[in-house]
Amino acid sequence: MSTLVHEGSALAYRLQQQLLVTVCGVTQRIARRALLDEREEFTSTELHALRRRHGALLQRDLENVRAGVYPRSLLFGLPWQRYARLLPRLARDVPHMMERKKRGGWRDLPADVDVRRYPPYYRRTFHWQTDGYLSEHSAELYDVSVEFLFGGMADVMRRQCLVPLHAAAQASTRPLRILDVGCGTGRTLAQIAAAQPAAELAGVDLSPFYIERARAELPHAELVAGNAESLPFADASFDAVVSVFLFHELPRHARRTVWAEARRVLRPGGRFIVVDSVQRSDSQEIAYFVDRFSRDMHEPFYREYIEDDLAAGLRGEGFAIESVEPAYLAKVVTARTPHPGAATP
Ligand SMILES: C[S@@+](CC[C@H](N)C(=O)[O-])C[C@H]1O[C@@H](n2cnc3c(N)ncnc32)[C@H](O)[C@@H]1O
Incomplete structure (x- = not known):
């Protein structure tokens, strides 16, 4: 009977994801x-490679549920009603984004925001989205736009951080303290809360508007508007630090500063789990789609990000690399801080 339930929900999940990727793609x-x-100009080989990665992640997602890494409810956890309600607003916004892209309006930030409070690299309309990250309107539309952009795979990629978190929880005698750096509106933290209900959760993001949105979803988490380059948390105060889709939006110097900060707030032996875009060295077969992202979106640091190697960068910052796993258009890098007295990795 339980096998039948598994088979039934696996089929329903695959259908849901196939429908999403088709509707969003068309x-x-x-x-x-x-x-x-x-017009799109990819080859059938590139499309085939993309589909293979898509199928592989769906398969892994189902296996993770079967292995008890996270609950089945996450497979069907998109807030459909909220997204459906926001779709007309998103549809009205898209022509403005396209017009902004055509004219190169990367400075179109809200007049009532004092942008001097933010680092120069942040003062821009990332993705050509209206107001960049600096308004309530942007925070409202962000989740549904990203899910639309990734054909229903954004939450699936985000939740792959739950695999190393599960391993960390299994090895711990007490609930984990977990920080999400660049937590945005809280989609990753919400999935962590579902998988690790006893964990103590914290999140930090530069956008006060996104943090406000995250607070509405996660009343029990400690959510702070602040710069990841100087984390407002004590040394060695977390068992795990997660960061999802942040580093491709930072210039190299800021990336390194955030890694050093993650290392500072992690306890010895703690895990730093990064989910972010694939890079050149692991994505030759889908290079067209990776390049398309930087053509379509205002992502000024993406080109240098994809030429680099996350794992090598983290190693240079003193982390030991535990694993690097592909996840469709993303990858999951799990790194650990050394124990005191351990040899340098
Ligand atoms: C592409 S979004 C990813 C958000 C979220 N992690 C997700 O999965 O949707 C990048 C996020 O990083 C935040 N961010 C960018 N630079 C930051 C910095 N220096 N410190 C803290 N947050 C930052 C932005 O405000 C934005 O919410």
Whole structure:
């Protein structure tokens, strides 16, 4: 009976994801053609490679549920009603984003925000999104836009951080203290809360608007508006630090500063789990789609990010690399801080 339930929900999950990737893909193609007069030019080999990675992640997601790493409810956890309610607003916003892209309006930030409070690299309309990260409007539309962009795979990629977190929880005698750096509106923290209900959760993000949105979803987490380059937390105060889709948006010097900060707030032997875009060295087969991201989106630091290697960078910062796992258009790098007295990794 339980096998039948497993099979039934696996089928329902695959259907849901297939529907999402198809509907989002077709809509994006139509929008690109109508508003930008652009056509897709990938080869069938590239498309095949992308589909293979998509299928592999769905398979892994199902296996993780079967292995008890996270609950089945996460497979069907998209807030459909909220996203459906926001879709008309997103549809009205898309032409403005396209117009901004055509004119190169990367400085179109809200006039009532004092942008001098933010680092120069942050004062821009990332993804060409209206107001960058600096308004309530942007915070409202962010989750549904990212899910639409990734064809329903954004939460699936984010929750792959739950695998090393599960291992950390299994090895610990007490609930974990976990920090999400660049937590945005809290989609990753919400999934961590579902998988690790006893864990103490904290999140930090530069956007006060995104933090406000995260607070509405996660009343029990400690959520702080602040810069990841100087984390407002004590030394050695976390068992695990997670960061999802942050580092491709930072210039190299800021990336290194955030890694040093993550190391400072982690206890010895703690885990630093990074989920972010694949890089050149692990993505030759889907290079077209990786390059398309930097063509479509305002992502000024993405090109240098993909030429680098996350694991090598973290090693240079004194972390030991535990694993590097592919996750569709992303990868999951799990690193650990050394124990005192341990040989340098
Ligand atoms: C692409 S979004 C990812 C958000 C979230 N982790 C997710 O999975 O949706 C990048 C996030 O990093 C935040 N961010 C960028 N630079 C930051 C910094 N220096 N300190 C803290 N947050 C930062 C942005 O405000 C934004 O919410």
